[in-house]
Amino acid sequence: MYKISLITGDGIGPELSESAVSVLNTINDKLDLKFDVIPLSAGDKALEQTGKALPDETVKIIKNSDACLKAPVGESAADVIVVLRRILDLYANIRPAKSYPHMPALRDDIDMVIVRENTEDLYTGKEFSLGNSAVALRIISENASKRIAKYAFETATQRNSKKKVTCVHKSNVMRVTDGLFAKSCLEVSKEYPEIVFEEMYVDACAMNLIRQPESFDVIVTTNLFGDILSDESSQVVGGLGMAPAANIGDSFALFEPVHGSAFDIAGKNIANPSSFLLSIKMMLDWLGTKNNDPLCFAVGQKLESTIFDLVKSGVKTKDIGGDKTTSEFTHEITNHLTTN
Template sequence: MSTSKTKDKYQIAVVPGDGIGKEVMEAAIHVLDALDIDFDYVYGQAGDECLEKTGSALPDETLEIIRNSDACLFGAAGESAADVIVKIRQEMRMFANLRPVKAYPNTNSLSDDIDFMIVRENTEGLYIANEESYTDDGAVAKRIITREAEERIIDYAFKYAKDNNKSKVTGVHKANVLKKSDGLFKDIFYEVAERYPEIATEDYYVDATAMYLITKPESFDIIVTTNLFGDILSDEGAGLVGGLGLIPSANIGEDAALFEPVHGSAPDIAGQGIANPIAMMLSAVMMLRHLGENEAADRFDNAILKVLSDANILTGDLGGSATTMEVAEEVKNNL
């Protein structure tokens, strides 16, 4: 996912969004500003509050800011999430959604050895939201699976495994029932696997995968799957390692990249300053690696690990009583 450093200054689109998105974004930027990197932040609006204020959940100006930036940091969207983040992914052709699931100290992880990446196809499947309503009693949603998109995401997963010294890729589908669409996915998975003979392969049905994530999560390295399945499994993965407050993500395309925590806007705790900023910070770490700023990414990542290991300054979801910005300050002090 990372690239070689090519710039001395980066333009970063910052879209805080709704609810705790604003709070965790402030925390992440607080730490980013302590790194020796020249960032030019350009702020954009999106989400429920933007919809109420402007009549659009995702104004054209925000899309243009993202399009013209080296990367985008996104906080969270509320009820308008499908009209915001899904649309950004589609407009920017961000075909790969990366969701790392990793055990950290003092986070009530199911196992200390959990460390895998979910590589999720981002542009088709059920999330194109192509629905037809027939009567009040029923409706139809079309699930689109194409060879082009699935071969692209599967190849991306194998390349990611190779570049990050991962030894196995697991394809996840439901080909026993969805014989044409997921049958195609499975066929393509093994076709692509032939190009990477050094990487072990296996495939599971999505329901079996859901079970194996509980019974043997340490056995996974890279999971590649379709849009809906990847979304569901990544939330299950969050439950394995302490919750959504610890799961970052990246959306990668040919010409654009967006980094966001997996969690939503959490309106029940918004404005209280108690949201866990770790997922947003880890998303910023992913952004740094994408930009080729690996030394800074390591510093940021290690500072987060130190704070979690010490367990003195943690938010309530991890058993502590610290505020969002107290955690940010502690991470900054440990850079």
Template sequence: MKYVTLFEGDGIGPEITDSVIQIFNHLNIPITFEKYDIGQTLYEKEGILISQESIDSIKKNKVALKAPISTPIGKGFRSMNVHLRMMFDLYANIRPAKSYKQIKSRYSDIDLVVFRENTEDLYIGEEKKINDDEFIAIKKITRKASRRIIKLAFEYAIKNNRKKVTCVHKANILKLTDGLFLEEFNKIKADYPSIIANDLIVDNTCMQLVLKPENFDVLVMPNLYGDIISDLTSGLIGGLGLLPSVNMNDEYAIFEAVHGSALDIANKNIANPTAFILSACMMLEHLGFEKEATTIKEAIECTFNDLDNCTADLGGKASTLQYTQNIINNMAKKSIM
């Protein structure tokens, strides 16, 4: 039995969490979830954004599944998500982007993975006031953080039969900070001669992703570029509703969908749970349940074959509950076959 810390989150979080639990229950996956409130939901109950009990649960289980959360404006942390990443030193944010032939988008052959350094860059949150008309933000890049995210990207490429790793940077302008990141990339790539390694300026990367996304495989980059480019890749495949992710280091892993809590559609039974289900599949693979993860992903693709059985944002007519049941039905069909 595996134990996983579970945050149902805010907004649509409880609805899409229920989808995951239904699917896991159908497959009888030996995972016990330890549920905790977090973010706005917890703040409204207890006046805090995260409990010590839930932190202890993550430390014990090493793995968490987190639905989208909201950080109340002006309360506590600037971002609960950023706080969790910093608290557990989750230096790697990994976001796969895969197109599905059944889902309407501009491209049909995308299968890439963004590796985003998760602990520094402008996201350290150090801003200073010079005077009433002038402010600065500190961009921090370290050799240690650069090396570990770049090495992880190459290791992932080897393990998953990927062919190429691209370093994204702005070292032509930011010669010290991004220059350091690129320097470490050029050192580390020599240890992986079987992997094609190249680098691109971030603005050129955005253009090339739109023109020829099929040319990309694994991309690794500092924090800010990773935040922007991973959202760009979601647009290439049909939206944030299809984009899973994990924040991790060598000890801990927190899996989550990339999209937000969507408070405006909460409790309407119309949310698309796909990204969160796919994040749960990444978690299953991390825990050694590769077969179960494959079964779920194949059932999702089968469900895509009739878009009427999908949620409205995917072009369908199904509610969240109906879409979840359609995935379960397709899993049942595959088990019979």
């Protein structure tokens, strides 16, 4: 049995968490893969109730689980996910972007993964005031750059795709920091002669994600650039409602939807749970690899193909052109998981 910690979040987070638990319970009951799901508090509500957005007890339980699922949290998001990434050394942020049928994607042949360095760059929060100016420290290290580059190349070797890694940076302007990142990626590329390696400035990459998104396979980049480009790539394939993400370290991983807590639609039962459920698929793949468990892979593939087939048949939530509520769409998924 896998022990899964679940941060239930704020805004639409609790609704999405209910959907996730419903799917995991169905897998428990019908597909012989067992989960013990432990709901946890973190985010705005936790801050209001305990004075800490990320309570110590929540961290303790997460550390003792096999993996963590995190629903969106509110304004305190940085005090939750950024801190967890640092505490658990979740250095690789993985955000796939794939065309699904009958979605408002730019093309129907997009299949890329953005591999984003997760521990450095401006997101360390090292900022201070200096007179009338504000200063932020941008930290890029050789070790972290090579570590994320290696992860990107390993990802490319495992994908049934173009076998290409695109290193995205801005070394023509930030010659020291991005220069080090680009140099580190180039050095790692020499260990993978079977993988095509290219470099691209971040502004050119942002343009080409619109102009020719089908040309990308694996993009590796720094923390800030990866955050921005992954949101863009999600929109290119139809929106954040279908965008999962993983935060992966050497021994632990956390999985979450890319989108935020969407307080404007909270409680209306119209949020699209797909991104969170596809994050469960990523979790199953990770557990399967870590534990050499082929059932995890099989169930993960079944979950993704169920979502794919439903969307293809026109069963969709409002944000992607359908009329199903969150609970109705979830019910369709659980039904198809057990009948297909």
